[in-house]
Amino acid sequence: MSSTSNHKHTAILDAAYELFGSGGFYETKMSEIAVQAGIAKGTVYLYFKSKEELFMAVTRRDCEGFLQQLQEKLKASDTLSGKLSIIAKHHLYYYYERKRHTKLFFRAPNNNPELVAYMTLFMEEYMQAVVKVLLEGGASEPELMAQSYIGMLDRLKMDILFDPSFMEDDAYKRAGFAAGLFIKGAMDYLNLGQDDRPVE
Amino acid sequence: MSSTSNHKHTAILDAAYELFGSGGFYETKMSEIAVQAGIAKGTVYLYFKSKEELFMAVTRRDCEGFLQQLQEKLKASDTLSGKLSIIAKHHLYYYYERKRHTKLFFRAPNNNPELVAYMTLFMEEYMQAVVKVLLEGGASEPELMAQSYIGMLDRLKMDILFDPSFMEDDAYKRAGFAAGLFIKGAMDYLNLGQDDRPVE
Amino acid sequence: MSSTSNHKHTAILDAAYELFGSGGFYETKMSEIAVQAGIAKGTVYLYFKSKEELFMAVTRRDCEGFLQQLQEKLKASDTLSGKLSIIAKHHLYYYYERKRHTKLFFRAPNNNPELVAYMTLFMEEYMQAVVKVLLEGGASEPELMAQSYIGMLDRLKMDILFDPSFMEDDAYKRAGFAAGLFIKGAMDYLNLGQDDRPVE
Amino acid sequence: MSSTSNHKHTAILDAAYELFGSGGFYETKMSEIAVQAGIAKGTVYLYFKSKEELFMAVTRRDCEGFLQQLQEKLKASDTLSGKLSIIAKHHLYYYYERKRHTKLFFRAPNNNPELVAYMTLFMEEYMQAVVKVLLEGGASEPELMAQSYIGMLDRLKMDILFDPSFMEDDAYKRAGFAAGLFIKGAMDYLNLGQDDRPVE
DNA sequence: AATGAATGAGTCTTCATTCAT
DNA sequence: AATGAATGAAGACTCATTCAT
Known part of the structure; x- marks a missing residue:
């Protein structure tokens, strides 16, 4: 039963x-x-009880699964760069796995404060997981950095969702690229003069 | 008339x-x-003609304005880092100005292929604008880099939208941070050993 | 318009x-x-706005019409018995007129406090109209008497609603009967010994 | 079993x-x-078999109980006025006991012919019980009189149902009043001149 | 061109009833 | 006999769209 x-x-x-x-x-x-x-x-x-409650439950299950798996995978590495790489792979692979199920990531009902609150919480938890990794590397501004990294990954996942020819391997390559770019910066990919530095 | x-x-x-x-x-x-x-x-x-068409028109006007203003602003700098900084400022300030109109970008009708096509086109154009800047800097993988940069910015805008205490100045500070992080990478913000490098 | x-x-x-x-x-x-x-x-x-509101409006219109017409008709007589007779005729004729439209008098939604309140108010107003008439006749216990009279009339209307052969004249005869019974009591219709009196 | x-x-x-x-x-x-x-x-x-059948059964049990108890109680008196008094007390006390079950009698499903038929039958039996009492008193128009009496009682019960402060004693007082009014008529409660008589 | 009263297709939700266990 | 999970018919209400004025 x-x-x-x-x-x-x-x-x-x-x-x-x-x-x-x-x-x-x-x-x-x-x-x-x-x-x-x-x-x-x-x-x-x-x-x-209702359509909205069902939507909440779906969202919750998905987000919780995402975070739990991430925590699990993070145990596999002790270095900062290793962990950042794991985060990238997890983020991209997670969507790769779901590409057939979830093309457009959730279009939620607006005006549902409970859902907004939950999504905020989820983002906070995801960010804190990344912040924790960054803090172990002694980062200053860890929250901004975490947001930036997550943002990078979230955009890089888009092609995965929409491009049917995208394969698992491509996802992992992207993950590697993202981790590298985040850590070493664009300079490694560019031909910048010594003094060509961003101005605030 | x-x-x-x-x-x-x-x-x-x-x-x-x-x-x-x-x-x-x-x-x-x-x-x-x-x-x-x-x-x-x-x-x-x-x-x-219809609610959807009106939504399309609203979206189109907004996106076109976004791109046009960006093109305009980019003329103000000749260096790569200057241009990246402009992009960041534009992206964040654009949303700062539109705080109250947050949801337009996430809460669209889904099953409208025309809208999906247009949003794809917009993203493509935005990305190409960034790609062009990066190519002038001699970048390899400019598309991935452009996506990453846009993703960073898009995530960093979130607090701006939801945090009412966010001020114009904060938006510009974030923009500076984003450009710096993107170019120089996280290492500048971390205490990494020589060999702690991301593994692909 | x-x-x-x-x-x-x-x-x-x-x-x-x-x-x-x-x-x-x-x-x-x-x-x-x-x-x-x-x-x-x-x-x-x-x-x-809703089914319940429509029901309320229907009820209100009906009850208000009933009371207004009653007030109007009551002006036609100056004596107590004349007025009681008018009340009886009004009550019975009112339903006679509506027999084709309204066989079963309203089955209302329960749990609607607004409706309950209104019905209570209506009954109170109807009763007060009768009370006023009775007070002019110097009645003691006018409220109980009013309730009783209204109750009599309300029951006597039932056959009118359900018996298709009931004619206008029959309604008026009943009204006369009711007024007579109420004023003179049952004794006039009975063969009661001098001492056969109700015991409290 | x-x-x-x-x-x-x-x-x-x-x-x-x-x-x-x-x-x-x-x-x-x-x-x-x-x-x-x-x-x-x-x-x-x-x-x-169904919700309606259950409702019928509930109604039937309640109505049968009402009539049986009435028959039983009527044996206690031999005079007309005694019996009318018993009827009044029974009617009012019955509802007094059932205060909490107010709505059963008004809130029935409408379009159920079987139920309508049964309620008609019940009313007929109740009326005949009263008619029988009145006939023993030699009444003319016994059915109209019975209806009137029942109507009086039914209205007088209302306060009992809705007024929480109503006590058993109050119910009995009302019963006495009703019986008195019915038999002696309103004149005893009024100051009517000799010739102030209802006009048909 | 402008109006806004009228339309009716469309969807969530309830709950009496059934039936496999 | 008893259960309660499952069913699906039914109906209130919304709102994009139309069209007579």
């Missing part, structure tokens, strides 16, 4: 993940989620 | 920009836009 | 009166009311 | 009486009745 219950619960979350992810919140009908999950419309409401 | 027509056209775009931007596509009603524009509901349809 | 507007407003109230009255609140669909009023479903919501 | 069966049957009726009575037919969910009865939802359907 518990396993049946869990099974349907999971099936609904999976269906909702797929449909919300590729279609967005408003474009996805509860009836479609039910069909996708292979159950009746009313059954969805036995497991989730 | 033409000026009257233009006037209403602009009033609708302004109203839609304000409301779509702060409320999102689905949350904004055509009737609200009409009220905000000071005209009747039916009149909106004399200027824009 | 105003007359058009009023026309639809009235048409909806009429339709709702008919359908709520004969079918009850829950049994009546908003779509049916729209069809009966000869308009589209959505139009009902231009005039009434 | 039969006793178990009977036990559940009764438990469901009790639960339904409580909930239908205080909440109304539509507002009460079968699942709530099951919870209140301490059984599973599906079990209700082993004893009652």
